[in-house]
Structures are given as C-alpha cells and as structure tokens.
Amino acid sequence: MNPDSYFQLNRTIHEKGRLAIMSLLAGANDLSFTELRNTLKMTDGNLSMHIRTLQQAGYLSVTKQYLKRRPLTTCSLTSEGRASFGQYINLLEKIVMDNRPGSSGEKD
Amino acid sequence: MNPDSYFQLNRTIHEKGRLAIMSLLAGANDLSFTELRNTLKMTDGNLSMHIRTLQQAGYLSVTKQYLKRRPLTTCSLTSEGRASFGQYINLLEKIVMDNRPGSSGEKD
Numbered sequence: 001m002n003p004d005s006y007f008q009l010n011r012t013i014h015e016k017g018r019l020a021i022m023s024l025l026a027g028a029n030d031l032s033f034t035e036l037r038n039t040l041k042m043t044d045g046n047l048s049m050h051i052r053t054l055q056q057a058g059y060l061s062v063t064k065q066y067l068k069r070r071p072l073t074t075c076s077l078t079s080e081g082r083a084s085f086g087q088y089i090n091l092l093e094k095i096v097m098d099n100r101p102g103s104s105g106e107k108d
Numbered sequence: 109m110n111p112d113s114y115f116q117l118n119r120t121i122h123e124k125g126r127l128a129i130m131s132l133l134a135g136a137n138d139l140s141f142t143e144l145r146n147t148l149k150m151t152d153g154n155l156s157m158h159i160r161t162l163q164q165a166g167y168l169s170v171t172k173q174y175l176k177r178r179p180l181t182t183c184s185l186t187s188e189g190r191a192s193f194g195q196y197i198n199l200l201e202k203i204v205m206d207n208r209p210g211s212s213g214e215k216d
Contacts, residue, residue: 006128020114093204099197
C-alpha cells in the first residue's frame with residue numbers, strides 16, 4: 001500500500017458535502033442554488049459556505065441573474081474544477097482497488 | 109446521482125489520515141506505532157490523535173507490551189473496524205462508478 005494516494009486526495013473536494021456538490025455539477029451543465037439545496041438537503045448557510053470554498057479554489061463559477069424579476073443563482077464547474085474532480089475520482093478508484101481482498105496493494 | 113451515498117460516508121474513516129491508517133491495518137494483522145508513523149510520515153502527536161479517535165469509535169485496538177525492556181505499542185483493527193472499513197470501501201466504489209463518464213449515475 002502506497003500512502004501517497006491518501007495524501008494526494010484533494011482536501012477541498014474530499015469533504016463529504018463538497019464531494020456531493022462537485023459530483024452533481026459534474027453530471028450537469030449547471031444547477032441552481034435551489035436545485036442543489038433541495039437535492040442535497042443542506043441549509044442555505046451550509047451550501048453557501050461550501051460553494052464559496054469551491055469558488056475560491058477556482059472549481060466552481062456562480063452566475064446571478066434575474067428570471068421573471070426573481071433572482072436566480074446558478075452554479076457550474078469550471079474546466080479546472082472538472083479536471084480536479086476527474087483526478088480525485090481516479091485516485092478514489094486507485095484506493096478502492098488497493099483495498100480489494102487479494103489486491104497486491106494490500107501486501108505492499 | 110443519489111446524494112445518500114455521500115452522506116453515508118463514515119466521517120471517522122473518511123478523514124485522509126485515518127483512511128490511510130485503516131487501509132494499512134486492513135492489509136496486516138497488526139502494526140507497531142513506529143511502523144505506522146514511519147510509513148505515513150506523521151508526527152507522533154498527529155498519529156496518536158487519529159489512533160485515539162479510531163479507538164474511541166471501536167475500530168482499532170491498541171496493545172502495549174515490553175519487548176527486550178523497550179515499550180512496544182501495536183495497533184490492529186477490531187472486527188467492527190474491519191466491517192466498517194469494508195462498508196466504506198464499498199461506498200467509495202459506488203461513488204467512483206456513479207462518476208464515471210457514461211454511467212447512469214451521472215444522469216440521475
């Protein structure tokens with residue numbers, strides 16, 4: 001078992017809530033704040049905090065507009081966010097493989 | 109994509125350092141504190157803290173003995189720890205599958 005895999009796990013993405021947000025956005029072009037909140041059953045404050053963290057990391061972009069005079073906030077992954085998420089999932093896959101019974105990873 | 113997978117991730121195991129410790133112990137009967145520390149390049153304080161957290165969760169047992177008059181601390185997974193780690197890895201695998209391009213998970 002090579003401990004490097006574990007330390008390479010992107011801390012920003014690894015947090016459970018942010019991992020769920022990134023995963024939802026990776027499967028969509030964009031999602032509104034309300035869609036994210038309702039799907040993930042997060043509070044406004046909690047979701048806002050995670051979005052800000054992901055935005056500051058350059059992984060997520062936020063668009064604010066008005067639709068029928070009501071404010072609409074939508075989020076989407078940046079290309080950097082999409083690439084970092086892909087790397088993160090590759091690393092998770094490696095960790096899963098290393099921990100399967102009979103894998104050579106177990107004996108390293 | 110079903111957000112339940114993300115929320116079911118065991119928070120005690122999900123932390124990077126503890127995930128590395130659990131993974132090392134899952135592949136061995138037991139390891140000494142020194143072996144863990146050297147493999148994971150953690151400080152004594154950091155490793156002790158993670159071991160205590162895993163011990164309190166019932167996942168890890170610690171044995172203290174003397175070998176040639178020198179203290180020897182060894183750690184091993186409990187059966188509960190081994191079962192919880194197995195469940196955690198199964199969930200990670202599901203997350204990886206759901207996030208593979210072309211997976212149905214992406215379109216849920």
